[in-house]
Amino acid sequence: MKARAAALARLALATLLVTALPRAVSQAPGEPPAGKQSGYAWMARETRAIQDDALANPGMLSVLDGEALWARKAGTAGLACADCHGDARLSMKGVATRFPAFDARLGRPLNLEQRINACRTERQAAPALRYESRDLLALTAYVARQSHGLPIAPPADARLRPHVEAGRAEYLRRQGQLNLSCAQCHDGLADRKLVGNPITQGHPTGYPIYRLEWQAVGSLQRRLRNCMAGVRAEPHPYGAAEAVNLEAYLMWRARGMPLETPAVRP
Amino acid sequence: MLRASTTAAMLLCASLAAAQPAPGYTVTGDAIAEPLGGLRGDAQRGRAIVLDRRTGLCLLCHSGPFPEERFQGDLAPDLKGAGARWSEGQLRLRMVDSARLNPNTLMPSYYRTTDLTRVAAAFRDKPVLSAAQIEDVIAFLMTLKD
Numbered sequence: 001m002k003a004r005a006a007a008l009a010r011l012a013l014a015t016l017l018v019t020a021l022p023r024a025v026s027q028a029p030g031e032p033p034a035g036k037q038s039g040y041a042w043m044a045r046e047t048r049a050i051q052d053d054a055l056a057n058p059g060m061l062s063v064l065d066g067e068a069l070w071a072r073k074a075g076t077a078g079l080a081c082a083d084c085h086g087d088a089r090l091s092m093k094g095v096a097t098r099f100p101a102f103d104a105r106l107g108r109p110l111n112l113e114q115r116i117n118a119c120r121t122e123r124q125a126a127p128a129l130r131y132e133s134r135d136l137l138a139l140t141a142y143v144a145r146q147s148h149g150l151p152i153a154p155p156a157d158a159r160l161r162p163h164v165e166a167g168r169a170e171y172l173r174r175q176g177q178l179n180l181s182c183a184q185c186h187d188g189l190a191d192r193k194l195v196g197n198p199i200t201q202g203h204p205t206g207y208p209i210y211r212l213e214w215q216a217v218g219s220l221q222r223r224l225r226n227c228m229a230g231v232r233a234e235p236h237p238y239g240a241a242e243a244v245n246l247e248a249y250l251m252w253r254a255r256g257m258p259l260e261t262p263a264v265r266p
Numbered sequence: 267m268l269r270a271s272t273t274a275a276m277l278l279c280a281s282l283a284a285a286q287p288a289p290g291y292t293v294t295g296d297a298i299a300e301p302l303g304g305l306r307g308d309a310q311r312g313r314a315i316v317l318d319r320r321t322g323l324c325l326l327c328h329s330g331p332f333p334e335e336r337f338q339g340d341l342a343p344d345l346k347g348a349g350a351r352w353s354e355g356q357l358r359l360r361m362v363d364s365a366r367l368n369p370n371t372l373m374p375s376y377y378r379t380t381d382l383t384r385v386a387a388a389f390r391d392k393p394v395l396s397a398a399q400i401e402d403v404i405a406f407l408m409t410l411k412d
Contacts, residue, residue, distance in 0.1 A: 177389040178323075178374040179365070179382055189341055189372075195319070195326045196337030233384045 036257055039200040039265055042191075047212070051264035059141060059210035059262025062134075062217045066142025069135055075126025081139070084123065088146055096144035097152050097259055100248040102159040109163045111244050113140050113219060131238035137217050141208045144261035152205065152259060154252045167249025170242055176233030182246075197266070203254035204247070206263020213266065220247055288377070289397050296367060297355030301404075302377070302397035312406025315399055316345070322395065322403060327372065331410065341372060349408040357404050361395070376400060 040048060050056050070081045070088055085091040100109040103118070110118060116139050117128040129136035154160070171182045185194070186202035193199070207220040214222075221243055225235035236243035289303030301307070315322040317335060324330070329338040330345035348357065359366065364373035376394040385391075395403065 173383060175382075175384040177382060177385045177392070177394060180372065180374070184372060193340045195339055199341075229386070232386050232389045234386045 037201055038203055038205045042198040042200055047264055047266060057264055059217055062138045062141040063145045063262060065138035069139050070142055075124035077125040079124050092143045092146040094147050094150050096147040097150050098155050100244055101155055102157050109160055109244055109248055111247050114239055132222055137208050141262050147259045149258050151256045152251055152254050154255055163245045164248045164252045167245035170246045171249055176231035178231045180231045203257055204250045205254055205257050206260035209263045209265050211265050293359060298358040299355040301401050305398050305401045307401030307405030309405040309409050312402035315403050316406060345410060347412055349410040354404055354408055357407050361400050
């Protein structure tokens with residue numbers, strides 16, 4: 001009886017904590033109404049099979065490129081990623097689940113691509129890689145692959161919070177000539193059909209992705225620019241603060257979902 | 267002469283037409299009774315606009331009685347019978363500025379160029395469709411009676 005009362009008290013406390021703590025963020029609009037689902041859930045069986053088979057998944061070629069680049073010296077410092085970080089399978093495990101992350105020195109969040117470039121310019125004394133370049137996508141895919149299957153885990157960093165909030169505002173804001181917000185489609189109309197294709201919940205679970213429409217690997221920033229162009233809004237420049245904020249919000253929104261990099265998408 | 271220049275203006279492409287001062291309109295109840303700019307729509311041209319996924323954009327969200335068209339949307343009401351469900355004036359307001367009837371609507375305001383955010387440079391200060399194109403679409407939708 002006493003044990004039961006204690007258990008009840010614990011349950012009450014847990015309920016209180018769960019309902020009190022994340023309320024400010026978790027019950028606001030911008031949250032998918034039902035359970036979270038990866039875009040994978042809406043894919044044809046054939047497309048799923050391509051993603052699931054490491055030998056058939058074209059994104060794995062980018063991962064392999066990244067593996068080679070990881071070990072290759074770059075820049076005037078004569079350092080390879082591996083010289084500082086060692087075996088990526090150990091040192092990079094889980095890292096991609098925590099990006100974008102706040103960079104104290106720059107005073108702003110960096111996404112994984114920007115973090116890799118910061119390492120290049122600051123540690124390797126090498127020129128930054130261009131956004132969407134083959135090498136930047138490859139290194140990003142290789143690092144993210146080391147978190148394959150791990151849950152997305154945005155850092156509980158108070159400095160990141162305002163950026164996540166700004167990203168959420170961007171997600172909810174109607175924009176473009178067609179005057180649509182991200183939320184209108186990806187919260188409200190997920191599972192319905194746009195031009196015959198199901199709208200997904202918009203969780204960035206597998207970037208960089210291999211997109212059949214692109215016939216190439218691409219970043220989340222590229223995918224966001226596609227949606228912006230779709231509503232006839234001015235796409236954010238690659239790596240712009242607003243776009244990284246949006247990325248931070250989307251990763252927060254997808255928290256707990258397993259990373260699928262490199263995902264394959266139609 | 268006047269007639270010739272009016273016809274020429276109507277034939278201008280959408281981007282040029284947008285540079286002309288866009289004809290105004292008056293909303294009465296849930297409708298715009300008078301055709302935009304007093305223009306008379308052409309149902310054949312309207313059909314082409316509705317089916318063109320880069321011009322009318324209609325089939326991105328709507329389905330319609332077009333069995334030959336693959337990949338239609340299901341985000342909005344089927345266009346089948348639109349001409350029986352609505353009057354010409356009601357359709358006009360729903361195309362011109364649907365948000366006036368429902369602020370949360372997905373339906374873009376096809377004729378509105380203000381109160382928009384971050385519009386891409388190529389589309390800035392231009393309506394999605396010109397007055398003439400909207401009248402064409404309405405003329406076509408009015409033929410969808412069943």
